[in-house]
Amino acid sequence: xxxxxxxxxxxxxxxxxxxxRKFASQGxxxxxxxxxxxxxxxxxxxxxxxxxxxxCLLPFDVRDRNAATMALASLPEEWKRIDxxxxxxxxxxxxxxxxxxxxxxxxxxxxxxxxxxxxxTRIVVPGMVERGHGHIINIGSIAGDAxxxxxxxxxxxxxxVKALSDGLRIDLVDTPLRVTNIKPGMVETNFTxxxxxxxxxxxxxxxxxxxxxxxxxxxxxxxxxxxxxxxxQIAEVLVMPTYQATGTISxxxxxx
Ligand code: 8X3
Numbered sequence: 472x473x474x475x476x477x478x479x480x481x482x483x484x485x486x487x488x489x490x491x492r493k494f495a496s497q498g499x500x501x502x503x504x505x506x507x508x509x510x511x512x513x514x515x516x517x518x519x520x521x522x523x524x525x526x527c528l529l530p531f532d533v534r535d536r537n538a539a540t541m542a543l544a545s546l547p548e549e550w551k552r553i554d555x556x557x558x559x560x561x562x563x564x565x566x567x568x569x570x571x572x573x574x575x576x577x578x579x580x581x582x583x584x585x586x587x588x589x590x591x592t593r594i595v596v597p598g599m600v601e602r603g604h605g606h607i608i609n610i611g612s613i614a615g616d617a618x619x620x621x622x623x624x625x626x627x628x629x630x631x632v633k634a635l636s637d638g639l640r641i642d643l644v645d646t647p648l649r650v651t652n653i654k655p656g657m658v659e660t661n662f663t664x665x666x667x668x669x670x671x672x673x674x675x676x677x678x679x680x681x682x683x684x685x686x687x688x689x690x691x692x693x694x695x696x697x698x699x700x701x702x703x704q705i706a707e708v709l710v711m712p713t714y715q716a717t718g719t720i721s722x723x724x725x726x727x
Pocket of ligand 1: 611614656
């Protein structure tokens with residue numbers, strides 16, 4: 472992966488940040504996107520100094536299609552040759568029942584998890600097809616496999632990520648491009664704090680009694696898929712902590 476250009480959305484924290492660290496440690500050059508410019512700049516300074524890689528920052532809200540188009544178009548030619556697109560930006564707000572939740576919050580979730588992922592794919596993949604080279608790695612979720620209580624809309628968006636990944640793989644079947652859907656189970660990141668609308672105690676309680684995965688753990692799987700030999704397409708990976716069995720069944724120890 473040395474010298475490859477890897478574009479990561481939502482790179483300022485969690486799985487996205489983990490991916491930035493992992494790919495940089497293996498010598499890849501990075502295009503990092505997120506809204507938090509200060510965090511991106513910090514990451515750029517740290518990873519460039521540590522690994523001697525080049526990092527280009529593209530701060531924009533992935534939901535803003537025009538900003539995304541303009542940002543990508545503004546890249547210098549050498550940076551436009553993206554080898555790997557990691558569609559990571561995603562979120563959930565609230566744990567409401569489908570008939571009780573806030574439609575404006577659900578707009579944000581649907582626009583980010585589905586429409587922005589689709590837009591990034593639409594913007595980046597034509598160049599990959601033209602160059603005959605590229606890998607699209609979507610961060611789906613175990614939530615896309617089956618709905619669970621309080622997760623209706625989020626689960627629907629991640630089921631959509633699976634369908635978009637499978638559909639893209641079909642549409643690219645006569646090309647050397649690869650498409651991967653990584654489906655994490657319980658991962659402890661700021662994601663859960665946002666899910667509980669900033670209630671850190673509720674987020675901590677969610678992981679009590681089980682050792683969740685970290686963003687770095689998922690980054691290992693993303694890297695595994697990206698670095699597999701060209702003739703191997705890791706289509707889908709479900710990654711859970713030990714002691715988790717499904718989206719709703721996990722074993723939580725009482726005293727830890
Ligand atoms: C997040 C994983 O288990 O909260 O995609 O659905 S889970």
